[in-house]
Amino acid sequence: MELLGKTNIDFIGKRNIAFVISAIISIIGIIGIIQIARGAANMGIDFSGGTAMQLKFSKPIDTASARTTLHKNGIPKVELQEVKEGNKLLIKIDRNMSIALGKSAEAVQNAFKKEHPDNTFTVESSTEIGPSIGDKLRKDTLIAVVISLLGIILYIAWRFDFKFGIGATLATLHDCLAMFAVFYVLNLEINLLFITAVLTIAGYSLTDTVVVFDRIRENMHKNLKESLSNVFNRSINEVLSRTIVTSLTVFLAAISLFLFGGEVIHDFSRALLVGVIVGTYSSVFVASPIVVLLENRSLESKAQKA
Amino acid sequence: MPKGTGWRISLIVIFALLSLLYLTPTLATKLPSWWTDLPLLPKDKIHLGLDLQGGTHLVLEVDTEKAVEGSLDIIATDLEDTLNSKNLHFKRINRVGSEKVAMLFYEKDTATTVQKLLNDKYPGYKQSPQYDEGGFVALDLRITDEAAKDRKDKAVAQALETIRNRIDQFGVSEPLIQREGIDHIVIQLPGIKDPQRAIDLIGRTARLEFKLVREDIPPNSTSLPDDAEIMKEKTVDPTTNAVSEIPFVLQKKALITGDLLTDAQVRIDSQFNQPYVGIEFNSLGAKLFDQVTAANVGKRFAIVLDNNVYSAPVIRERISGGSAQISGNFTEKTAADLAIVLRAGALPAPVKIIQNETVGPSLGQDSINKGLMAGLIGVVLVVVFMAIYYKLSGMVANLGMVLNVLFLMGALAALGATLTLPGIAAIVLLIGMSVDSNVIIFERIREELKLGKNPKSALDSGYDKAFLTIMDSHVTTLITAAVLFQFGTGPVKGFAVSLSLGVIINLFTSLIGTKVTFDLFLHKGNVKKMSI
Numbered sequence: 001m002e003l004l005g006k007t008n009i010d011f012i013g014k015r016n017i018a019f020v021i022s023a024i025i026s027i028i029g030i031i032g033i034i035q036i037a038r039g040a041a042n043m044g045i046d047f048s049g050g051t052a053m054q055l056k057f058s059k060p061i062d063t064a065s066a067r068t069t070l071h072k073n074g075i076p077k078v079e080l081q082e083v084k085e086g087n088k089l090l091i092k093i094d095r096n097m098s099i100a101l102g103k104s105a106e107a108v109q110n111a112f113k114k115e116h117p118d119n120t121f122t123v124e125s126s127t128e129i130g131p132s133i134g135d136k137l138r139k140d141t142l143i144a145v146v147i148s149l150l151g152i153i154l155y156i157a158w159r160f161d162f163k164f165g166i167g168a169t170l171a172t173l174h175d176c177l178a179m180f181a182v183f184y185v186l187n188l189e190i191n192l193l194f195i196t197a198v199l200t201i202a203g204y205s206l207t208d209t210v211v212v213f214d215r216i217r218e219n220m221h222k223n224l225k226e227s228l229s230n231v232f233n234r235s236i237n238e239v240l241s242r243t244i245v246t247s248l249t250v251f252l253a254a255i256s257l258f259l260f261g262g263e264v265i266h267d268f269s270r271a272l273l274v275g276v277i278v279g280t281y282s283s284v285f286v287a288s289p290i291v292v293l294l295e296n297r298s299l300e301s302k303a304q305k306a
Numbered sequence: 307m308p309k310g311t312g313w314r315i316s317l318i319v320i321f322a323l324l325s326l327l328y329l330t331p332t333l334a335t336k337l338p339s340w341w342t343d344l345p346l347l348p349k350d351k352i353h354l355g356l357d358l359q360g361g362t363h364l365v366l367e368v369d370t371e372k373a374v375e376g377s378l379d380i381i382a383t384d385l386e387d388t389l390n391s392k393n394l395h396f397k398r399i400n401r402v403g404s405e406k407v408a409m410l411f412y413e414k415d416t417a418t419t420v421q422k423l424l425n426d427k428y429p430g431y432k433q434s435p436q437y438d439e440g441g442f443v444a445l446d447l448r449i450t451d452e453a454a455k456d457r458k459d460k461a462v463a464q465a466l467e468t469i470r471n472r473i474d475q476f477g478v479s480e481p482l483i484q485r486e487g488i489d490h491i492v493i494q495l496p497g498i499k500d501p502q503r504a505i506d507l508i509g510r511t512a513r514l515e516f517k518l519v520r521e522d523i524p525p526n527s528t529s530l531p532d533d534a535e536i537m538k539e540k541t542v543d544p545t546t547n548a549v550s551e552i553p554f555v556l557q558k559k560a561l562i563t564g565d566l567l568t569d570a571q572v573r574i575d576s577q578f579n580q581p582y583v584g585i586e587f588n589s590l591g592a593k594l595f596d597q598v599t600a601a602n603v604g605k606r607f608a609i610v611l612d613n614n615v616y617s618a619p620v621i622r623e624r625i626s627g628g629s630a631q632i633s634g635n636f637t638e639k640t641a642a643d644l645a646i647v648l649r650a651g652a653l654p655a656p657v658k659i660i661q662n663e664t665v666g667p668s669l670g671q672d673s674i675n676k677g678l679m680a681g682l683i684g685v686v687l688v689v690v691f692m693a694i695y696y697k698l699s700g701m702v703a704n705l706g707m708v709l710n711v712l713f714l715m716g717a718l719a720a721l722g723a724t725l726t727l728p729g730i731a732a733i734v735l736l737i738g739m740s741v742d743s744n745v746i747i748f749e750r751i752r753e754e755l756k757l758g759k760n761p762k763s764a765l766d767s768g769y770d771k772a773f774l775t776i777m778d779s780h781v782t783t784l785i786t787a788a789v790l791f792q793f794g795t796g797p798v799k800g801f802a803v804s805l806s807l808g809v810i811i812n813l814f815t816s817l818i819g820t821k822v823t824f825d826l827f828l829h830k831g832n833v834k835k836m837s838i
Contacts, residue, residue, distance in 0.1 A: 054669065105664075125664060127663045129661050151785040200783075203782045207779035239749070249688050256683040260680040262677070264357070264669075264727055265731050
């Protein structure tokens with residue numbers, strides 16, 4: 001069976017449209033990162049510090065009454081989220097709380113015990129993180145991201161020539177920014193698992209790019225007279241079905257995580273899904289057109305010199 | 307059999323058997339006794355992270371400054387005693403911040419004598435020259451940076467030991483207690499039922515002091531002499547939960563401290579059926595207790611724990627024999643916990659909990675079930691897709707994928723790695739990734755077949771030409787996985803472990819495992835058609 005027969009799509013010709021789309025996505029991603037750095041985005045407590053709890057009640061409890069319960073007992077700044085299945089309540093408390101660290105989880109429990117004595121609950125999970133840990137984690141994460149990107153750039157630069165290296169790196173960066181953009185726009189929580197997903201995609205999205213680049217290189221050696229755009233277009237079309245099929249298999253795995261993996265890794269698998277899709281797009285529409293652009297420019301300057 | 311297949315098949319079979327062997331303890335509900343008796347057989351299940359088995363992960367920060375202050379306090383008290391016993395008169399000796407003890411003398415001669423004394427007695431400290439302060443002769447004894455660093459280091463090590471003792475006595479199976487960085491202690495308590503109680507037990511400084519009550523000063527007085535302080539007794543009404551505080555004026559200097567204890571046990575008062583903690587002093591403690599009680603009959607003696615007065619009974623008679631009791635508003639649990647911390651000893655400095663992650667056992671089990679479900683569905687989706695799209699060859703890739711998962715689980719068990727929920731996610735993701743290499747190879751083979759090559763040579767050149775591409779894509783994933791491993795903690799580390807092991811294993815199964823299967827079928831070279 002074949003998903004696609006012989007295709008002949010002019011990918012390189014459409015590069016301007018692709019560049020505009022990618023630029024917009026990247027800019028939103030950069031804005032998202034700036035907002036994260038400013039602490040204005042929806043940060044997970046592992047970065048911002050604070051308390052997160054998941055309670056499972058014996059009877060349904062609505063967020064409004066839960067909120068009044070907590071307000072009455074001296075916990076004013078709180079984010080609540082109700083999970084209908086199993087009467088679960090997710091509670092997130094800001095770190096700038098008057099209650100000392102190590103005590104807010106206890107305070108929450110006491111508040112519910114006092115106000116809802118007939119609705120018993122169990123603490124499914126509770127996380128309290130002090131600001132010093134959050135700061136350290138943020139710093140460590142930044143170092144991790146920089147080192148991974150550097151490692152990938154160096155490897156690609158070593159395996160391919162410089163222009164291909166730039167193309168692959170920009171495409172990878174684009175994928176990461178797109179993930180930030182989606183999470184920022186949807187106001188999803190930026191936490192350590194999200195960063196893990198971003199780095200995983202940074203490594204994985206190169207697979208498609210490498211497949212395309214390998215073919216381009218092969219065809220460039222075979223055919224020296226053909227125009228660059230033609231060689232690139234032909235190469236991308238030749239490997240298009242494997243680009244799509246490889247992404248599809250990972251997509252299948254990620255979507256089963258997303259749908260059946262439970263709420264703990266729900267956002268994590270969502271990030272992976274976004275990454276897989278964007279990674280496929282970028283290997284075709286970002287990485288190769290950038291290389292064409294760079295090659296053409298260097299050819300022109302050579303021509304001018306001659 | 308074609309040349310070169312033998313060793314590859316044996317390698318795959320050996321790996322598969324080894325994986326099954328290491329997975330047996332995880333899969334079997336109960337190992338037979340002959341298995342546990344044989345020394346070489348693996349007995350450990352795959353180690354589950356706290357997010358899967360439930361438990362508490364704590365990070366404590368030791369307030370090391372306080373430890374330095376503590377040792378300066380000891381020096382100040384010690385000096386006072388020494389100088390008093392030698393009839394050397396001083397105006398004041400006190401600790402300043404966490405760096406020095408300041409002394410003030412009436413006469414220059416005394417100061418000079420003390421200087422000589424200090425030289426011999428405190429080698430880790432630096433003296434300042436004498437200087438004038440308001441007409442008195444002043445002298446500072448400053449702790450050197452090195453000594454302070456050493457003190458801090460020892461405080462953390464000591465805190466670690468004390469906490470280990472407390473946890474051992476509390477009874478947690480397989481706790482992990484280790485130092486991290488300069489002043490952090492990481493504690494993992496798997497499967498703990500009452501995390502809050504454990505946290506209270508661990509975080510308590512438990513500095514026990516016996517101090518005389520100064521009944522000559524009213525507790526509401528605004529000016530206190532230098533050697534007195536106010537501390538409160540907190541009582542909680544068991545029916546209304548109302549907290550009431552009774553202030554006491556105490557002599558600052560503790561006459562007896564908790565480090566002179568040898569034992570602490572919970573006892574029940576037969577008269578009121580109320581639990582209390584009975585304590586035993588060592589011989590020095592017993593002697594001191596005897597002397598103090600003899601000299602202060604009729605006065606009140608406050609029992610202070612971490613700056614809270616527990617009780618302040620009146621000394622009715624001299625108490626010899628070296629045992630005493632601490633009573634207060636105890637339940638059996640709180641009395642038992644107090645006995646544990648007194649037996650294990652005080653922390654050399656207060657600790658602060660800076661990270662506390664607790665996962666209940668039900669959520670852990672739920673995560674395992676959902677992770678397995680997602681994995682199973684992922685496998686089915688990928689298997690069906692590959693079988694439809696690449697027919698028989700797709701089934702070979704599926705075989706490689708199943709081997710991949712088997713080897714990965716076996717490797718996790720054999721290496722004693724920890725499986726976390728993100729780790730399970732990595733395995734599910736690898737189900738999709740592991741067929742990718744074969745997809746790249748198969749597409750190449752299809753191209754070669756279209757060029758009119760026979761299946762055998764199409765297969766060989768497909769593998770050859772795809773090799774570098776596959777290498778490249780694996781190396782880049784491995785780079786990020788390695789970085790995640792280095793920087794990640796807990797669940798993320800579990801993800802990195804699963805991912806990097808999986809990527810390495812995948813290289814093996816896709817390049818050797820599936821290739822050898824094809825070789826077996828196509829080795830004669832006269833196969834006309836390939837199912838791809």
